[in-house]
Amino acid sequence: MANVSEPLSPALIGAAAVRGDLWVRIRRGAEYVAIPLFALAVSSVLFSVFLLALGKSPLEFFELVNRGGFGTAFSIQNTLQRSAPLILTALAVAVPARIGLIMIGGEGALVLGGFVSAVVAIPFVLGHAPPMVTLIVMAAMGTLMGALWVGLAGYLRHARGVNETISSLLLTYIGIAIMNFFVEGSLRDLTNPNKPSTMPIGDAYMVGKIPGTDVHWGLAAGIILAIALHILLSRTTFGFAVRVSGGNARAALAQGLPVGKLIVICCMIAGACAGLAGFFEVTAIQGRANASLVAGYGFTGILVAFLARHNPIAIIPVAIMFGGIVASGGLVQRRMDLPDATVLVLQGLTFVVLLVSETLYGRFKIFQVGGTADRT
Amino acid sequence: MSDSPFLIVLFAIIGGALRVSTPFMFVALGECLTEKSGRVNLGLEGTLVLGAMTAYATSYHTGSPWLGVLAAGFAGVFLGGIHGYVCKLPKVNDIAIGIAMMLFGTGLAFFFGKAYIQPSAPRLGSFSLGEWTGNPQIATALQVNQLLIVGIIVAFVMAWAFANTKWGLIVRMTGDSAPAAKAMGVSVDLVRFLATAAGGFLAGVGGAFLSLFYPGSWNQGLSSGQGLMAVALVIFARWKPLQCVVAALLFGAAGAVGPALQSVGITQGYYFFNAAPYILTLLIMIASAGSKQAMRDVPGELSITK
Numbered sequence: 001m002a003n004v005s006e007p008l009s010p011a012l013i014g015a016a017a018v019r020g021d022l023w024v025r026i027r028r029g030a031e032y033v034a035i036p037l038f039a040l041a042v043s044s045v046l047f048s049v050f051l052l053a054l055g056k057s058p059l060e061f062f063e064l065v066n067r068g069g070f071g072t073a074f075s076i077q078n079t080l081q082r083s084a085p086l087i088l089t090a091l092a093v094a095v096p097a098r099i100g101l102i103m104i105g106g107e108g109a110l111v112l113g114g115f116v117s118a119v120v121a122i123p124f125v126l127g128h129a130p131p132m133v134t135l136i137v138m139a140a141m142g143t144l145m146g147a148l149w150v151g152l153a154g155y156l157r158h159a160r161g162v163n164e165t166i167s168s169l170l171l172t173y174i175g176i177a178i179m180n181f182f183v184e185g186s187l188r189d190l191t192n193p194n195k196p197s198t199m200p201i202g203d204a205y206m207v208g209k210i211p212g213t214d215v216h217w218g219l220a221a222g223i224i225l226a227i228a229l230h231i232l233l234s235r236t237t238f239g240f241a242v243r244v245s246g247g248n249a250r251a252a253l254a255q256g257l258p259v260g261k262l263i264v265i266c267c268m269i270a271g272a273c274a275g276l277a278g279f280f281e282v283t284a285i286q287g288r289a290n291a292s293l294v295a296g297y298g299f300t301g302i303l304v305a306f307l308a309r310h311n312p313i314a315i316i317p318v319a320i321m322f323g324g325i326v327a328s329g330g331l332v333q334r335r336m337d338l339p340d341a342t343v344l345v346l347q348g349l350t351f352v353v354l355l356v357s358e359t360l361y362g363r364f365k366i367f368q369v370g371g372t373a374d375r376t
Numbered sequence: 377m378s379d380s381p382f383l384i385v386l387f388a389i390i391g392g393a394l395r396v397s398t399p400f401m402f403v404a405l406g407e408c409l410t411e412k413s414g415r416v417n418l419g420l421e422g423t424l425v426l427g428a429m430t431a432y433a434t435s436y437h438t439g440s441p442w443l444g445v446l447a448a449g450f451a452g453v454f455l456g457g458i459h460g461y462v463c464k465l466p467k468v469n470d471i472a473i474g475i476a477m478m479l480f481g482t483g484l485a486f487f488f489g490k491a492y493i494q495p496s497a498p499r500l501g502s503f504s505l506g507e508w509t510g511n512p513q514i515a516t517a518l519q520v521n522q523l524l525i526v527g528i529i530v531a532f533v534m535a536w537a538f539a540n541t542k543w544g545l546i547v548r549m550t551g552d553s554a555p556a557a558k559a560m561g562v563s564v565d566l567v568r569f570l571a572t573a574a575g576g577f578l579a580g581v582g583g584a585f586l587s588l589f590y591p592g593s594w595n596q597g598l599s600s601g602q603g604l605m606a607v608a609l610v611i612f613a614r615w616k617p618l619q620c621v622v623a624a625l626l627f628g629a630a631g632a633v634g635p636a637l638q639s640v641g642i643t644q645g646y647y648f649f650n651a652a653p654y655i656l657t658l659l660i661m662i663a664s665a666g667s668k669q670a671m672r673d674v675p676g677e678l679s680i681t682k
Contacts, residue, residue: 102471162665165418165471166608170658173601177651185647299479306472341486348422348480352458355473359465 031367036307039357043350050345056336068331069324077214081285083323084215085110087222088277089301090319091229092150092270094310096164098233099266100246105153105168106274107298108175109146113275114282115179117142118198118289119187121205131205139279146275147268149175154267158260164267176294183290197290207283218280223316225273230312242266274298296344300326303351322347387506387517389632394505394520395590397628399424399599401527402582403606404613404620405534406452406575411610412538413571414551414564414677417459418474420579421603422481423452427583429489432594436497441588445500445523448584449577455481456576460569470679478603492594500589521589523581527621530578534617547571551675579603605657612664614673630656 048058069079089106096103117138124134153171156162182188184196192200207217233239245252245259252259278293286292304322308314329343362368403420410417427448435444459477463470506518538544550557550567557564586602587594609627613619634649664670 102469102475104475156662160662160665162661163611165475166604167658167661169604170601170608170654170661173654174651174658177647177654181647181651302475303479339487339490341483341490344479344483345487346483348476348483351476352462352473352480355468355476356462356465358467358469361467 027367031361031364032309034367035357035360036309036354038360039354040307040350042357043346043353046353047346047349050349056338060336061332061338064332064335065325065328068328074214075324075327079320079324079327080213080215080219081323082326083320084218084222085277085281085297086301086304086319086323086326087226087315088218088273088280089298090304090308090315091222091226091312092146092274092277092298093302093305094308094312094315095229095233095266095270095273096150096154096263097305097310098239098246099242099263100249101154101157101263101267102165103150103153103168103267103270104165104302105150105171105271105298106277106301107294107296108168108172109149109271109274110278110281110298111172111179111293112149112175112278113142113146113271114278114286114293115182115198115289116145116275117279118201118282119182121201122199125199125201125205134201134205135207135283138283139276142279142282143272143275146271146273146278148271150271150274151264151268154264157267158263172298179289179293180291189288195290197288200288201283202287205283206287207280216280216284218277218284221276221280222319225276226312226316229269233312238262274301300347303347303354306351307354384513384517387514389629391505391517391519392632392635393625393628394518394524395628396631397624397626398521398524398527398585398590399582399602400606400609400627401531401621401624402523402585403579403603404609404624405527405530405617406456406578406582407607407610408575408613408615408617408620409534409547409578410456410568410572410575411678412551412615412675413547413568414554414675415460415463415568415572416470416474416607416679417456417477417572417575418471418604418607419455419459419477419481420576420607421599421601422478422485423455423576423579424583424586424599424603426451426455426481426485427580428587428598429485429492429583429594430580431584432497432587433488433492435499435588436492436495439498441498441500444497444588445581445584448580450580452576452578452580452583453573454576456573456579457569459576460572463572464565464569486596489594489596493596497588497594499592500585502589521585523585523589531617531621538617548675551677553676579606582606601654605653608657608661611670612660614664614670615675616673627653627656 044062048061051058051061068075070076089110092106092109093103120141121134121138124137149171150168153162153164153168156167157164183198187198188196189199209216210220233242241252241257242262244255245257245262249259277297281293281297282289300322301319304315304318308318325343325346329340332338332342333340403424407417407420430451431441431444431448433444434447435441438444455477459470459473462468463473500521500523502519502521504515504518505520506514506516509515538548546557546562546567549560550562550564554564557567583599586598591598605627606624609623610620613623631653634652
């Protein structure tokens with residue numbers, strides 16, 4: 001092996017010795033903020049070089065992103081609107097990551113969750129059922145669909161040892177194909193000749209805006225879920241069992257923890273989050289299920305989760321930042337004559353740099369207090 | 377040779393299978409080489425797309441499709457080289473880097489490729505495996521490209537080299553046990569870097585086939601998961617180059633059934649056939665993962681099956 005004598009994690013050893021010492025904890029925690037910020041700075045520089053090589057001005061680019069994403073009250077609300085699905089799809093990556101899985105099926109769960117929401121609404125809308133009841137049923141079914149979809153990848157991992165990264169991505173392709181099959185086939189709304197879609201749910205059945213803003217309730221749901229999942233993962237026995245299983249599955253099994261069950265539950269929570277994102281995309285933005293659901297939120301969510309180091313609370317600001325980048329895409333495209341894939345290049349580059357920055361942890365003395373690697 | 381429609385459709389499926397399977401074959405062979413050295417590169421989907429774009433653009437500008445193939449290979453070396461280099465750093469996860477490289481490669485391809493969606497670039501030529509029948513329809517159905525032959529030769533060379541050469545032994549040893557390789561004085565990082573870069577080259581060539589021969593144009597929907605499926609195929613092929621070829625042909629056949637049925641008027645299952653390759657891949661993964669045979673053949677250092 002590359003590192004035969006890998007020491008025990010210094011954070012674990014140190015934590016016991018210096019628990020309660022606030023200053024030490026701040027210095028420890030600072031590492032997890034400083035290194036991702038450093039990675040962001042490096043990727044911005046690399047992206048600037050990329051733009052310069054193409055004869056475009058990086059200053060103009062970042063200025064436009066700032067203006068398009070955060071410049072006006074309107075753009076901020078637009079940004080928050082786009083952060084809502086990002087928070088939820090990032091949670092769909094972060095929760096399985098806590099148990100040691102790289103699960104990237106958020107896009108598929110979002111698409112299928114939204115699709116199922118739109119489909120179960122049809123009989124309710126036709127029967128003029130109360131909107132509240134309809135929305136609750138839609139949310140429940142969309143969430144359940146997402147939970148089953150990602151849960152399937154978790155089950156295959158647990159029962160058969162199928163690599164969850166590949167299977168969850170395959171399930172995403174399958175999920176999109178399933179939606180297309182129905183949307184362009186038996187469930188197509190024939191009154192809409194332009195774009196194959198399911199029947200529109202109608203304005204009466206749409207989720208409203210948060211009072212006083214132009215932002216839909218998906219943002220509130222995302223923030224509440226992020227806080228709830230943070231408490232679940234960091235402050236409960238369940239969260240502790242998940243962390244132990246993620247750290248060392250064999251030791252967890254020896255302790256009698258139901259590792260397989262925990263894996264499936266984590267994946268179902270993840271899928272439920274992504275499915276809920278799909279529900280909000282349908283009931284707050286699109287009003288129907290169609291190919292617009294395949295907008296890449298699931299993939300941007302992967303990057304958001306990794307940048308936030310799979311911490312549900314940290315996901316909120318990171319998602320808002322990337323919501324701004326996504327929201328400013330149109331402005332950047334028009335003003336700088338750049339293709340829409342510019343945002344993809346920036347995201348891909350940031351992702352690579354961020355993962356490379358993992359190697360920096362534990363290398364800087366300033367963050368090392370108490371137990372260090374040397375002391376083991 | 378008779379002119380029976382059945383035979384024509386049969387040959388259409390065979391010809392289609394040979395055409396569809398070629399990119400699968402190259403990506404699977406590239407991944408096979410990388411995984412034999414003990415590393416997983418999940419980013420080959422991005423390599424495939426970037427290779428397709430690079431090949432198309434190069435062919436358009438130089439007028440030489442074969443230069444395009446070469447350029448696609450080097451685009452693959454670029455992405456594979458980044459992957460191979462950064463994965464040697466401690467604490468860097470090769471699977472996560474693969475996802476990032478997939479997004480990065482796709483982003484680069486769409487970014488630079490936008491200008492090449494409209495123009496028409498010179499394609500690769502073809503020859504027919506069916507000339508001997510004297511039947512022009514069969515001869516047309518069995519049109520294939522030289523890259524298919526190249527891919528099969530590469531597979532044989534790889535299989536032979538793994539078994540019989542010093543280099544093959546070094547790659548296998550690095551993949552099975554890094555400490556053993558180190559003890560023999562082999563630089564594990566260098567071997568894996570080279571294996572990932574070379575694997576990227578093969579995947580890039582597979583992308584060139586997509587844009588320059590079949591389907592034979594560049595657009596953003598050119599590849600949707602073929603690279604990923606090919607990576608999954610390697611497990612099914614038990615890390616053996618010749619079995620990679622067989623697995624690729626199987627997938628080519630599965631992919632060719634839909635269009636072949638459509639050509640004779642059966643269109644009902646169109647969207648099902650769209651999803652079929654993904655479902656087939658998933659079923660194959662379920663069947664081959666965790667089996668005792670697979671566990672015996674897996675390179676010992678591989679993180680994907682743990």
